[in-house]
């Protein structure tokens with residue numbers, strides 16, 4: 188694949204040649220045709236992948252072609268690139284300069300920490316492409332120095348960093364004042380669910396571009412083990428789901444009966460849940476799945492067999508209500524989140540007798556899953572550390588209390 192295959196115009200190809208680029212990087216191969224086709228793009232890519240050129244090259248080309256079409260151009264801002272930092276903003280503008288060196292387009296970079304006078308003067312002269320950090324841009328917008336009435340393209344660069352740096356509110360404020368009819372390109376190195384949710388608000392039927400290697404999928408998933416007593420698992424799930432930011436959760440149970448029982452409990456506690464398992468008709472399964480995909484159902488409780496082939500975009504959380512007997516099943520289960528480079532969460536509940544299963548899983552994935560004890564139903568540390576030998580149905584209550592307050596201990600361990 189060479190740049191000649193990407194339907195680029197001669198002055199752009201000449202500029203790339205001057206830069207010494209011969210082959211488009213994977214993100215450029217995927218994003219450039221999509222942008223030239225007028226599509227919105229959601230790209231998951233880190234710095235160093237050539238992501239800047241992936242949006243700058245097609246934007247320059249589209250703007251150049253539009254400019255040629257309109258005889259009377261008064262140079263309103265047509266493209267806005269938002270970046271989280273001043274350094275990145277400068278770098279991005281330099282890229283526009285380099286790839287657009289044989290085109291007659293004007294670009295400007297604005298950021299805070301310096302006088303605004305020069306920036307305002309430049310804006311008055313007319314700019315085709317504006318690269319900006321959110322704070323200064325909002326400031327200049329509020330002063331009436333910037334108009335986006337003719338804006339056609341928006342690029343949000345390093346969206347996850349915008350979130351980390353606390354700029355998302357400013358970004359949303361800016362975007363709310365842009366024309367709705369535009370082409371939007373969304374770039375982020377990671378896709379935590381806040382970012383996926385933001386992208387969903389901004390993008391219309393986007394082309395998804397991902398350059399994260401598939402092998403790292405499982406690494407992108409944040410895995411945790413919550414040690415707890417079996418009778419406390421339902422309460423623990425309810426406790427975790429009280430976090431409203433968990434938009435979708437797929438919960439795996441070992442049995443159909445367990446799945447139904449859990450759904451009843453969740454519904455009783457005002458958590459919208461449905462079960463999907465082998466005792467349900469195909470129609471009922473499809474309906475449950477559709478409702479989950481449409482986000483009418485927040486929690487889908489499934490057994491392994493029924494869950495086979497379920498492919499849900501943007502699934503944020505997978506719960507192992509019970510650990511699977513076969514360690515490979517764990518990998519299949521958690522692989523349903525963290526798709527397309529998005530970051531997902533896999534939370535496993537483990538009671539004392541399941542510890543050997545956990546050991547097998549950790550051996551398979553060659554990694555110790557971090558333990559989260561920051562919840563009201565944690566197993567005592569003593570029990571967590573005890574040698575994980577299977578102790579089936581051999582638990583005695585060592586501390587009184589009913590239901591979730593009871594503490595159980597294996598009889599054998601207690602005698603030690």
Ligand code: AMP
Pocket residue numbers: 207208209210211212215233234235236237238239240
């Ligand atoms: P970025 O991921 O946008 O920060 O780009 C990383 C670096 O790769 C920059 O220094 C670019 O100049 C360079 N670069 C981008 N695209 C190409 C390409 N197709 N061939 C060679 N270098 C490239």
